[in-house]
Amino acid sequence: MTSVHHPFDTRIFYKEIRTLATNGYDVTFIAPHDHDECVDGVRIRAVPPVSGKLRRVMGMGWRLIRTALQEPAELYHIHDPELLLWAQILRLRGRTVIYDMHENVPQDLKHKAWIDPRLRKTLSALYQLMERLLLQGMPVIFAEDSYGPHYQWHRGPHETVLNMPLANQLLAIHKEPNPHPALGYIGDVKPWRGSTVTLEALAILKSQGREIVWECVGQLTDVQRQSMEQFIHQHGLNKVNLHDRLKPDVWHPIIARCHIGLAVLESLPNHVNSYPTKLFEYMALGVPVIASGFPLYKEIVEGVGCGLTVNDPNDPQELADCIVQLLDNPEEARAMGQRGREAVRKHYRWDVEAHKLLKFYANLLDIQS
CATH class of the missing domain: 3.40.50.2000 (Glycogen Phosphorylase B;)
Known part of the structure; x- marks a missing residue:
């Protein structure tokens, strides 16, 4: 239920x-x-x-x-x-x-933007008490x-x-890469999940003459869509595709054709201490990743050698630099994708x-x- x-x-x-x-x-x-x-x-x-x-x-x-x-x-x-x-x-x-x-709700409540900062610890403690009872x-x-x-x-x-991830389904997908440089994202589309910093990074790259596709797949509120479309229009980001929620058999091939998968999440408790499922989904599709540099994420990304991490998930220049590094080194990026796919085949299923x-x-x- x-x-x-x-x-x-x-x-x-x-x-x-x-x-x-x-x-x-x-x-x-x-x-x-x-x-x-x-x-x-x-x-x-x-x-x-x-x-x-x-x-x-x-x-x-x-x-x-x-x-x-x-x-x-x-x-x-x-x-x-x-x-x-x-x-x-x-x-x-x-x-x-x-x-x-x-989610770890008591920890999450301590960082909710819509809660008055003076009330967060109190609400977290009250919720913990309720949990102990229920x-x-x-x-x-x-x-x-x-x-x-x-x-x-x-x-x-x-x-x-x-x-x-549902490894068998994802590992069976093999698609030719998008003819244009392409980023992929799957998941809820929120500023704290990387939507804003990604658009800002794309604007930086556009100013350098790099036109990059972004296949953004995930649930969007009307307000969030309006905000993103306004930014897209202002900066001429004509290759950003906001897909909203799609069934897995629809989004799998879209993301599989991307050159990079994004898991650049802000430093919130339920991000820092939780595996981002999207990370393993990109890996299973053979797509190299750019992820936040939290210890939990780095353990996977650097341990497997399947992508890059950013120290500051709110820094669009750092994200843009990582994107350029992967796009300008396609052989190494392809090897990263294959290492990620093999790691999912063996372990992350x-x-x-x-x-x-x-x-x-x-x-x-x-x-x-």
Whole structure:
């Protein structure tokens, strides 16, 4: 169940749900959507989406739980902190609820731009207190290794299921590179995820006579799109393509044709301490990467030798220099891409995480029986 994510979210639908469904589980997915449907053997029960955070937490949460109560399931798997309180209704009725923790919310609250800086620590502490109450005995799936140390107080069943790429699908894709120098990005499109610094770097390169394609694939708010299009128009960046959200089988070949994949994220707790799935997706497609120089990222990028890192993810000149370095050295860039692809083939794959998910489910069902 989710009140926030797209019904075809990569981690939730294409990885976890598909893994469960192909291994004999009868899965119903309750999510914001405009119609009920059955996809890949999974029944999607649509709950009409609402706008506004408060309305989503209150109205959407209740409608999701009300729908869930109509489903006689053995396990209920939630993906949003907004649903933690509502999930207690299911627990009070004897249902087993799993919480899939995609982000370390207490750490994230300390850096939210929309929260008054004077209130951030207090809100973080209050949220931690709420978690301690609501997560007692609840099975938890951590999406990152870094979350566990913050939750040593948790006494319920838990497992870490990393958001690794669907390697087999990605490794099977081989595309001729774009005839024009091209950057690729996949993920939510936000300033703190590199949208602004990338446009600024492209403007620098345009002033040097370099016209570069940017295939930007990911969810955009209307405000963000308007802001980016205004910058694009002002600087004559005619080769920037804002694709919005696309299904994997559509964006895979688009990114595979790019010369560089971007994972230049700002220094926020949920970035610094979390693997960016896009990094492994670029690697699997054989695309060399430019990533933020956080220790966790450098361990992968420099350890594998699959790209470059920037010391300051907000410095467009440094990013522009890295782009030029890779574009002007195509043989080395190609070798980086191949090293990344081989590393995914051997190590960084969803298959391993899928096994952990299935074992976790099986253990919970054994406890119930």
